[in-house]
Amino acid sequence: MKDIPRHIAIIMDGNGRWAKNRHLPRSAGHRKGVEALRSVIQRASDLSVDILTVFAFSTENWKRPSEEIGFLMSLLREYIRKELNELHQNNVKITTIGDLYALQPSLQEEIQVAVEKTKNNQGLVFNIALNYGGRDEIVRAVTKILKDNCISSQSSKDLIEKTIEKHLDTAGFPDPDLLIRTSGEMRISNFLIWQLAYTEFYFTDTLWPDYDGDALDVAINHYQQRSRRFGSL
Numbered sequence: 001m002k003d004i005p006r007h008i009a010i011i012m013d014g015n016g017r018w019a020k021n022r023h024l025p026r027s028a029g030h031r032k033g034v035e036a037l038r039s040v041i042q043r044a045s046d047l048s049v050d051i052l053t054v055f056a057f058s059t060e061n062w063k064r065p066s067e068e069i070g071f072l073m074s075l076l077r078e079y080i081r082k083e084l085n086e087l088h089q090n091n092v093k094i095t096t097i098g099d100l101y102a103l104q105p106s107l108q109e110e111i112q113v114a115v116e117k118t119k120n121n122q123g124l125v126f127n128i129a130l131n132y133g134g135r136d137e138i139v140r141a142v143t144k145i146l147k148d149n150c151i152s153s154q155s156s157k158d159l160i161e162k163t164i165e166k167h168l169d170t171a172g173f174p175d176p177d178l179l180i181r182t183s184g185e186m187r188i189s190n191f192l193i194w195q196l197a198y199t200e201f202y203f204t205d206t207l208w209p210d211y212d213g214d215a216l217d218v219a220i221n222h223y224q225q226r227s228r229r230f231g232s233l
Contacts, residue, residue: 004220005177005200006049008049008179009052009055009178009179009191009199010054010182011181012056013185014029014210015032018207021207027068027075031075037054040052041126043214043217044216046213050125051173051174051176052125053176055191056129058133058190059098076107080111084118088117090123093119093122094114094128095126095127096115096127097128098130098137129192135193137168140167141167151163175199176192178200178219178220179202181202182204182211183208184204185203
C-alpha cells in the first residue's frame, strides 16, 4: 500500500454496546476489544506504520462504576503480562501518554517495565493513552512551562507554540495523520485536541470488538483518497 499514514490514532469505542447487543456483561466487550487491538497492532506493524496511539482510558472514565474501572485496570495488567514478550519479539516499542500517577503503583511499575524492555525497539511505536485527556495534557504542559519559566511576555508566537509542543505528552512524535473512531460516534472526546489540528478523521459504525486489520485497511484506503493541504491551495 502506498502513502501509509505515519501516525494513526484510534478511539476504540463500542465495547459496552457490543456486549449489550449479545446480552453479555460489559466486561465481555472489553475482553473482546483486546482481541481487536491485537489484530490492529499486527496489521499496523505489517504496514510499517510508525506510531499507533490508542485511547485506552480517559480522565473522564473515572466516572464509571468502580467495578468496571477495576476490571479495566486488571485487563490492562493482564494484557501487559500476556503480550509483552510477543510485542518485544516483533520489535514493537511501547510508550504511554497521560498522567499515570493516578494508577495503582504496582500497575505503574508493570507499565514501566514494559516501556523499559521495549525502549530500544525500532518497529511500530505502540503508544497507549492512559488516564489521558487532551485538556488535562495542555494544563499539565502549561503548568510545567510556568514552573520552568520557559517563556516570557516577549516571546514570539512561534516560540510559544513550539514550547507548548515540547511540553506535551507527545513531544517528539509527529501529529497523527489519521484518526479512527469506531461505533458511529462522531466526536473526539477530549483526545489529542492539540495534535489533531490537521488530522484526517475517519468514522465507522463498526463496534470496536468487531474491528480488525482488514477494517484498518479500509480506513487507510479512505485516507489515501484525500488531499491534505494544511490550509494551503
